[in-house]
Amino acid sequence: MGVRYSFGGDEHLFVECSEEMSLDAFFKSLSMSGGVRDSGIRGVTEICPANASLQVKFDPDVISPDDILKEVKAIEQAAEKAEPVIHTRIVEIPVFYNDPWTHETLMRFRERHQDPSGTDLDYAARINDYGSVDDFVAAHSGSPWFVSMVGFVAGLPFMYQMVERQRQIQVPKYLRPRTDTPKLTVGHGGCFGCIYSVRGAGGYQMFGITPMPIFDPTQTTSYLRDFMVFFRPGDIVKFKAIGRDAYDQAVEDVAGGRFAPPIREVSFDLREFRRDIDGYNAKLEGVLNGN
Known part of the structure; x- marks a missing residue:
């Protein structure tokens, strides 16, 4: 059209x-x-x-x-x-996958789920033909995501996976929405990933939680003092899987004003990306890592 x-x-x-x-x-x-x-x-x-x-x-x-x-x-x-090039930034977001808080929540709402016998990660891994949850997490965190819009609730980013369409993670939303979702849950519905900026109702599958605040109306978080919403359309996100110890340390660092998300300025060229998707994504990750 x-x-x-x-x-x-x-x-x-x-x-x-x-x-x-x-x-x-x-x-x-x-x-x-x-x-x-x-x-x-x-x-x-x-x-x-x-x-x-x-x-x-x-x-x-x-x-x-x-x-x-x-x-x-x-x-x-x-x-x-216009040339399909944007000047944007890439940011690393730590994620504690299969964390106890989203796990407790999803178990309270199993009757609203397509597969009450397992977890959201179990279901997502199975319907996307991954052999295990670990394989699924590796795929979810292994490629970058575009922030395509911010909204629905304040500061919530919708993210689109930067891989070939046939490799994109696809997971339907819950059959009926939950009345509770932990703040900073990393979720997925359809082809879109998201991070719940506040606690509240939701229907996306829950994969984990990030210790990194993305919305702060008080603007007391060290990196949100200039503006209360972290994300903007065009941002590129790279998830990094972390364990409980790293999560707890990050929460402590946020509270102490010491947490600073890794961010790099970058130009993204859609034509070059299409020519070699995996190679281009590797180059983006290299920029994020300072290479």
Whole structure:
């Protein structure tokens, strides 16, 4: 399909780049969002990029719906010609897989799950044809993920695995949502990974937990003092499996203001990525490790 435009009430223009998620659709959404931001269209008050779409909020007393549509369509044409390169950052996120807190929670809600006899990791490993949970964890943490949007609840990142489509982890959501999910749970639903920024209801499969806060409205966390939300669309995430001792140490370091997530600035070229996905991912990991 081509780009589809529709209005939401009197103040929103919705731009649907594709009916399905893909890196192409994500890059177009990101490029158009940047184009709207950089163009400084008079009357635009907010831009919200999503996985394969974006929404533009505008003041109809300043710019008419017909004019905002014309402006954004012109930006779409420019985005079609733009090079698929973004300047972003890659960040390492520690994950305690199969931790006791998500395990206790998932066991309380087994009647809402497709396979009450096992854990979420057991189920995900089996339906994705991995021989063991360890093999599944290695695949989950072995390749980077794009943050394709941030939202649903404050600071929650949706992440898209950067591998060939046939290798992407696919796991359905719970049959019925839970009424509880531990804060900072690393979850998965459909083709998307996420990190629950706050405790609350949820339906994604639970794989583990990170000690790294990603949302802090008090802005007292050392690396969140400038802005309360850590992630932004276009970020690249590399998970790192850790054990209980490393988790406890990281929690202590966060509380003491000593924790600093490894972050590196990087340029990502979609064309080079497609030519050699594994090689390009290895290069990204090398940048993260300072090589």
